Amino acid sequence: MSPAGYPIPRAAYIHVPFCAHRCGYCDFTLIARRDDLIDDYLRALEIDLDRLKGRPVIDTLFFGGGTPTHLSAEQLRRLTKIVLGHFQLADGYEFSVEANPAGLDDAKIAALADAGVNRVSLGVQSFDAEILVRLERDHRRRDIVSAVEHLLESIGNVSVDLIFGVPGQTLANWKGTLTQAIKLRPTHISTYGLTFEKGTQFWNRLNKGELRQASEELERSMYAAAMDQLSDAEYVQYEISNFARPGFVCRHNEVYWRGLPYFGFGPGAARYINGSRQINHRSVSTWLKRVFADDSPIGEIDELSAEDGARELLVLLLRRCEGASKQEFQQQTGFDIDELAREAVDCYTGCGLLEETDTHIRLTREGRFVADTVFVDLL
Incomplete structure (x- = not known):
C-alpha cells in the first residue's frame, strides 16, 4: 500500500505520440511528421521515469499512441530498455504495444519480441481499400494479412481494431470486414463505432456537409452483426467494444474498467494514483519543455468526490x-x-x-x- 493507504499501481501506460500523419477522425495526443523530436522524447521520458520511487513491479504494461511502431527498430529497442529499466514485469505479465500494419517490418517485430512484448494491438480499421482511403489510413489489405501472420508467429497474442459506421460503408461491407478479420484468427477483436470528435478534420467536414454520418439504424445493425458474427466464431464479448478468444482478454484495459490505479508517462498520458486522476500536458512541445526544465508535466488534476x-x-x-x-x-x-x-x-x-x-x-x-x-x- 502507498503511504496514504491507497494501493500501489500494478499497471503502467506509456504514451508514444508519433505518427506518419494524423487521420481525419483522430483526436488523440500525437504529433505527425516530427520525427526529429523522437530522440528528445526518449531523453525526456527517461528523465520523467527517473522520478519514480524504486522500480515498481507491474502486471500490465501498455505502449499506446500515436503509433509506437512508427519508431525505428533501434528506437523501439531504446524505448523498451528505458521503460523496463524503471519497471519490473511480474510473472505472468501482459506487455502490449499498439501498431500500424504499414511499416511493421521484421526488424520492428523482432525488437518488440526481444523486449518481451507479448501482445500487439493492430490498428486495422477495415480490409476494404475504399474505406481505408476514406479513413485516411496508409495501409492496405496485404499489409494487414502480412502483419497479423508475422505477429501471430513471433508474438502470438494479436488484437485487431475495426471501425464501423464510416461514411459510405454498407452493412454488407462491414460484415465482409468481420469475416476477413475472423479468417486471420487473431486472439482479440475490438469494434468501434466511428465518432466525429470536435476539432477533428472529420468534425469540420461533417459540419460543412462534406461527410454524412451513418444512420442510427445502420450503426445498430452493424454492431449487432459484430456481436453475432464474432460470437459464432467463438470470440467472447467481455466489454461493450471488445471480444476475445478464451484466455485473451486485455488485462491492461481491465485495470481501467475496474477502477484500479495505474501509472502514466508521456505527453497526454493519464495516471490514477492515490485516488487522484492526473493528465499530462497534451502538447508534445510543452511536455518536453516542462520535463527538461524539471517542472511537473501534469496539465490537469481531477479530484472526484467520493460519490x-x-x-x-x-x-x-x-x-x-x-x-x-x-x-x-x-x-x-x-x-x-x-x-x-x-x-x-x-x-x-x-x-x-x-x-x-x-x-x-x-x-x-x-x-x-x-x-x-x-x-x-x-x-
Missing part, C-alpha cells in the same frame, strides 16, 4: 459484460448501489436495458446498443 468517484466506477464496471458486483462495489467505494442509483436501475431493468441478480447488475444485449444513454442517468 462522484463511485458513480464513475459504476459506469466503468457496467461497460464489462460481467457487470458490477454489488459486494465488490460496496467494498471498493463504501457506497451501496441502491444508495446511488436505485431509481435509475429500476427504470432501466423495467425496460429491459439492465438486468439485476442478487449479486450483480449488468447491461442486457439491448442495453449495449444504448449504453451511453443509460450511463448518463447513472452519473
Whole structure:
C-alpha cells in the first residue's frame, strides 16, 4: 500500500505520440511528421521515469499512441530498455504495444519480441481499400494479412481494431470486414463505432456537409452483426467494444474498467494514483519543455468526490459484460448501489436495458446498443 493507504499501481501506460500523419477522425495526443523530436522524447521520458520511487513491479504494461511502431527498430529497442529499466514485469505479465500494419517490418517485430512484448494491438480499421482511403489510413489489405501472420508467429497474442459506421460503408461491407478479420484468427477483436470528435478534420467536414454520418439504424445493425458474427466464431464479448478468444482478454484495459490505479508517462498520458486522476500536458512541445526544465508535466488534476468517484466506477464496471458486483462495489467505494442509483436501475431493468441478480447488475444485449444513454442517468 502507498503511504496514504491507497494501493500501489500494478499497471503502467506509456504514451508514444508519433505518427506518419494524423487521420481525419483522430483526436488523440500525437504529433505527425516530427520525427526529429523522437530522440528528445526518449531523453525526456527517461528523465520523467527517473522520478519514480524504486522500480515498481507491474502486471500490465501498455505502449499506446500515436503509433509506437512508427519508431525505428533501434528506437523501439531504446524505448523498451528505458521503460523496463524503471519497471519490473511480474510473472505472468501482459506487455502490449499498439501498431500500424504499414511499416511493421521484421526488424520492428523482432525488437518488440526481444523486449518481451507479448501482445500487439493492430490498428486495422477495415480490409476494404475504399474505406481505408476514406479513413485516411496508409495501409492496405496485404499489409494487414502480412502483419497479423508475422505477429501471430513471433508474438502470438494479436488484437485487431475495426471501425464501423464510416461514411459510405454498407452493412454488407462491414460484415465482409468481420469475416476477413475472423479468417486471420487473431486472439482479440475490438469494434468501434466511428465518432466525429470536435476539432477533428472529420468534425469540420461533417459540419460543412462534406461527410454524412451513418444512420442510427445502420450503426445498430452493424454492431449487432459484430456481436453475432464474432460470437459464432467463438470470440467472447467481455466489454461493450471488445471480444476475445478464451484466455485473451486485455488485462491492461481491465485495470481501467475496474477502477484500479495505474501509472502514466508521456505527453497526454493519464495516471490514477492515490485516488487522484492526473493528465499530462497534451502538447508534445510543452511536455518536453516542462520535463527538461524539471517542472511537473501534469496539465490537469481531477479530484472526484467520493460519490462522484463511485458513480464513475459504476459506469466503468457496467461497460464489462460481467457487470458490477454489488459486494465488490460496496467494498471498493463504501457506497451501496441502491444508495446511488436505485431509481435509475429500476427504470432501466423495467425496460429491459439492465438486468439485476442478487449479486450483480449488468447491461442486457439491448442495453449495449444504448449504453451511453443509460450511463448518463447513472452519473
